[in-house]
Amino acid sequence: MATAAAAAKPKRPAPSSEQMNARVFLYSILLALQYGAQPLISKRFIRREVIVTSSVLTCEIAKVVCALIFMARDGSLKKVYKEWTFLGALTASGLPAAIYALQNSLLQISYKNLDSLTFSMLNQTKIIFTALCTYLILGQKQSIQQVGALFLLIIAAVLLSFGEGSGKGSSGSNSDHILFNGIIPVLVASVLSGLASSLCQWASQVKKHSSYLMTVEMSIVGSLCMWASTSKSPDGEAIRKHGLFYGWTLLTWIPVMSNALGGILVGLVTTHAGGVRKGFVIVSALLVTALLQFVFEGKPPSLYCLASLPLVVSSISIYQKYPYRVKKKEL
Template sequence: SSPSLDRSALIYMLLLAVQFGLQPILTRRFTPPDITRSTVVLIQELVKGLLALSMMQITGSTKSALNGWSVRTWISVAAVPAVLYAIQNMAALVAYQNLDALTFNVLNQTKTLSAALCCYFVMGRKQSLTQILALLLLLLSALIMEGIVGNDPGEDNFASATAWDAKHYTHGVAPILLASFISGLAGALSQSNLQSTAGGGRNPYLFSLELCVASILVLTASLAISTDGQHVLREGFWQGWTLPTFIPIVVNSVGGILVGLVTKYAGSVRKGFALIFGILVSGLIQ
């Protein structure tokens, strides 16, 4: 069964909803379009790792969290989610830069459906009838948002669809749908590791730190064979960066820590439902 909600879980969910609503607005405003995306994700993971390490120290949980830790358990618990999250972050950054905040967050909610499906296949955790209906309504809202369903039958649907620049779909819709699916899968794997005895009932700050280190290693290795790596060698690591670029990075890093806390104490499906309030935040600000 799903973990029960206490006051701490509700606070974490509320903070995550606010971060979720602000993130696409901040990223689109302060991340230059010509920046090398891998450098953004790398610094983001570094900041997130430092935050997780700081929180372990502040909460005094470092010693207990590291009890029984080994490189083998780190690889088995963090390696696959880290690769998935690295791909998700790259895809989401592309979408951030090409979609308005409200559209991004509505489409991003398909991650809740993905999380529910993946929790079932990974953990055997079923959803209630009410939750299933809510998930279907969530999917319907995303389809309506993109005009896939709900159009006036008298309209020329083809003309309506082609009114959008193709880039809206290839650099906006497709990347966020990919990121949402990966998020659901990685979230289910993370929830399994955070809550199960097989994952050691892992400390959420330690797990966030483990993911960050693994993601940094994966991204650094990918630079050796990617066009981003060639771009860094040619233009420099900080090409396109400005001081305000760090604003969405820090906010996103805080969100990453909150994701770990919410996943442990509320579950990845409830995390998705909590993020629906982020859409309200985006709508109010936008």
């Protein structure tokens, strides 16, 4: 009888490699569009009056809702409900969530003080810190070509920092504002991103968490940490005085929801495709940002951006093309 029942309910066949490749390609295209457009739509649709913490908190809540919907749709929600433990979630997602929450706040500040292409290119320095953290935490080594690619990326970041910090405007105060409210926050966010990415990679290898589950856990923990920080932060005082959605319009939801879906797409691309496809996404996103900035703002890239763009593209391409390979010992 049990055999007959099992035969009556055949398991859903696993997707073929071609179907999986097509799915990963779709995820990659969507992530490239989201990643490239995010600085532009955030700058355009999030008013300066909007409290940074309110947009980050709302984004994290949106991630949880979207991830739960996707888990219910693919049938994994029941299994997670039965097997989930608080200790396991805190071990796998607690520290990365807190780090990502701080990173998101820094990125929100940088969005408002840098042009879209400069922000996207400086944000690529997170690859350097990801490589360093994965080596320190996971022992993942880099090839000689990858080390050279990382140096190219460092040169591009320094060039951008020097150009944006000293060449914009004639007043020193404006240069200091760009440096301390645009360049430094995004570079610190890159360091945090590298650390959090390495911790997530460690958690996925040890705990075998799905990308959706990691998204839910990290968003909840990050939201709680951020909400706790509002007790003494300037943003917390602003929220108590003006309300959580002070300065919001209907258009503010566009970048918030876009950022939430982008967070889910990052997990899917990393889970199903790894770093090679993610490198394609990053390169494509830079081109998307440059194109959208020219089309919608009518502003061509600066000379510093034009000089740095080939360095960034070349470094990421080299890094993904020449991975580290363990040499076989000769007998």
